[in-house]
Amino acid sequence: MSLCRSSQQALRLGRRRAPPPSQRLPIRAMAGLTPPHQAAAISRLQTNVDPSSDEYRENERQMGEVTARLAELTRKMQRGGPDKAREKHLARKKMLPRHRITALIDPGTTFMELSPMAGYELYPEADVPAGGIITGVGVVEGVRCVIVANDSTVKGGTYYPITVKKHLRAQAVAQENKLPCIYLVDSGGANLPHQSDVFPDRDHFGRIFYNQARMSSQGIPQIAVVMGPCTAGGAYVPAMSDESIIVGEQGHIFLAGPPLVKAATGEVVSAEELGGGKMHSSVSGVTDYLAVDDAHAIVLARRSISNLNWPARSAPTQPPASTFSEPLHDPDELMGIATTNLRKPIPIREVIARVVDGSEFSEFKRDFGATLVTGFASIYGHKVGIVANDGILFASSAVKGAHFIELCSQRGIPLVFLQNISGFMVGTASERDGIAKHGAKLVAAVACADVPKFTVVVGGSYGAGNYGMCGRAYGPRFLWMWPNARVGVMGSDQLAAVMETVGQKADPELRARIDRETEATFSSARLWDDGIIPPQHTRRYLGLGLQAAMGGRNEVRAGDTKFGVFRM
Numbered sequence: 001m002s003l004c005r006s007s008q009q010a011l012r013l014g015r016r017r018a019p020p021p022s023q024r025l026p027i028r029a030m031a032g033l034t035p036p037h038q039a040a041a042i043s044r045l046q047t048n049v050d051p052s053s054d055e056y057r058e059n060e061r062q063m064g065e066v067t068a069r070l071a072e073l074t075r076k077m078q079r080g081g082p083d084k085a086r087e088k089h090l091a092r093k094k095m096l097p098r099h100r101i102t103a104l105i106d107p108g109t110t111f112m113e114l115s116p117m118a119g120y121e122l123y124p125e126a127d128v129p130a131g132g133i134i135t136g137v138g139v140v141e142g143v144r145c146v147i148v149a150n151d152s153t154v155k156g157g158t159y160y161p162i163t164v165k166k167h168l169r170a171q172a173v174a175q176e177n178k179l180p181c182i183y184l185v186d187s188g189g190a191n192l193p194h195q196s197d198v199f200p201d202r203d204h205f206g207r208i209f210y211n212q213a214r215m216s217s218q219g220i221p222q223i224a225v226v227m228g229p230c231t232a233g234g235a236y237v238p239a240m241s242d243e244s245i246i247v248g249e250q251g252h253i254f255l256a257g258p259p260l261v262k263a264a265t266g267e268v269v270s271a272e273e274l275g276g277g278k279m280h281s282s283v284s285g286v287t288d289y290l291a292v293d294d295a296h297a298i299v300l301a302r303r304s305i306s307n308l309n310w311p312a313r314s315a316p317t318q319p320p321a322s323t324f325s326e327p328l329h330d331p332d333e334l335m336g337i338a339t340t341n342l343r344k345p346i347p348i349r350e351v352i353a354r355v356v357d358g359s360e361f362s363e364f365k366r367d368f369g370a371t372l373v374t375g376f377a378s379i380y381g382h383k384v385g386i387v388a389n390d391g392i393l394f395a396s397s398a399v400k401g402a403h404f405i406e407l408c409s410q411r412g413i414p415l416v417f418l419q420n421i422s423g424f425m426v427g428t429a430s431e432r433d434g435i436a437k438h439g440a441k442l443v444a445a446v447a448c449a450d451v452p453k454f455t456v457v458v459g460g461s462y463g464a465g466n467y468g469m470c471g472r473a474y475g476p477r478f479l480w481m482w483p484n485a486r487v488g489v490m491g492s493d494q495l496a497a498v499m500e501t502v503g504q505k506a507d508p509e510l511r512a513r514i515d516r517e518t519e520a521t522f523s524s525a526r527l528w529d530d531g532i533i534p535p536q537h538t539r540r541y542l543g544l545g546l547q548a549a550m551g552g553r554n555e556v557r558a559g560d561t562k563f564g565v566f567r568m
């Protein structure tokens with residue numbers, strides 16, 4: 001994932017800075033403070049990070065290398081198709097897809113792009129940068145919206161299997177967060193050589209239109225802007241939208257194009273006569289507005305959003321932006337706290353201290369189940385509950401996690417999971433202690449918690465620990481990974497040991513494949529996450545995610561969650 005105009009531009013999430021560390025009070029000086037100040041003082045996380053230490057500098061160097069590599073890959077993916085395709089696109093006086101998005105969103109706001117690494121090294125026969133489609137969350141006329149834009153410079157904007165998956169993921173974001181959805185259509189339809197992987201199954205191409213119907217029934221507005229081809233099943237995108245805009249002599253909508261019409265009926269007809277903007281806006285009524293060019297179409301789209309009567313209201317859990325403080329400790333230090341050597345622990349409280357407002361964290365059950373850190377904090381003024389790994393999960397850790405998740409669900413507080421987990425503890429003692437039933441409590445609590453959930457994988461995410469810490473299968477609103485993160489059933493060393501116990505040898509080729517398949521880029525290419533993010537931007541992404549979750553017509557109400565049976 002990337003932030004359009006991100007590093008250089010303020011995210012406009014707040015105003016007030018925290019006092020410097022020199023102004024913090026020791027515990028013994030709290031007696032004279034008023035109760036609110038006492039609560040803040042005892043919640044402030046201290047730091048033991050030494051930026052001059054050899055370990056910090058080595059971590060920073062290694063993380064800098066992987067982050068720089070990721071940034072270069074992301075730039076390449078965001079460029080879109082080859083120069084020849086881009087030049088052809090521009091020669092038709094069409095705006096490039098990312099330029100369309102920049103023109104669509106409000107000036108000075110941030111576009112939170114989803115999964116720009118989609119499709120990376122996924123298809124041996126072709127490069128499909130960003131999966132051939134750009135998706136994300138942006139602000140249009142003050143309304144937070146999901147934006148889906150085809151990139152016709154990538155194989156004519158045709159839908160590969162990963163394109164379909166990415167489009168469906170964007171619709172899921174719109175549905176879960178109840179955000180209006182804007183489609184910038186410029187696509188040749190299904191990629192025919194991959195037709196068996198994009199057409200007939202439940203989560204293939206047809207699911208896009210199923211989702212459109214369901215979203216409409218849920219009151220989620222959808223606006224389509226046809227800026228190029230819109231063929232075959234894709235014609236249902238504008239036809240099933242609330243309002244549709246088409247660019248004259250550039251956008252075309254038809255179930256079958258001129259060649260197929262000729263083959264089927266013998267009729268010879270031009271694309272403009274068959275499905276051009278003038279015909280659809282004045283004869284068929286498939287579209288509602290006729291634009292003269294891309295820029296005009298974007299102005300019309302912004303006007304349509306302004307007429308949604310979509311209230312810009314704050315959720316109950318969102319106080320005014322001016323009431324929060326930045327962390328006391330520098331988020332840039334996360335580059336030296338994180339490590340590419342996942343055998344080394346990552347001090348998770350140091351991570352929390354650089355993510356939450358004022359570095360204040362009200363820890364829950366600190367001395368019980370200590371390998372799982374739980375507690376209350378705020379991020380850009382949003383109250384959140386944090387569940388973070390500080391070691392392997394024991395029975396006590398799982399029970400503590402389930403208890404805390406129940407509290408947050410009862411109170412309507414969003415949950416943030418910071419994953420660095422090798423799994424649940426194994427062995428005779430753990431089995432006799434009921435690790436299976438206690439682990440199941442944590443998994444059940446995560447699955448049933450009906451509050452917005454957000455997951456950041458800061459290290460490893462292995463085995464059932466992925467489930468207990470709200471992996472992709474457990475419905476987090478957004479899931480991001482750090483560049484050093486790895487996801488798998490187990491690491492290659494553990495896999496080799498298991499193979500040997502069943503009389504097979506894990507050859508070097510298998511070990512290398514397992515190592516490659518657990519890398520963050522492998523995960524992100526397949527949309528197992530919503531993007532790989534720089535560690536120092538974690539707070540920003542969580543802030544944008546919280547704004548998205550609270551920015552639609554959402555009501556996060558205390559006590560809505562219904563839990564099942566917890567085996568005692």
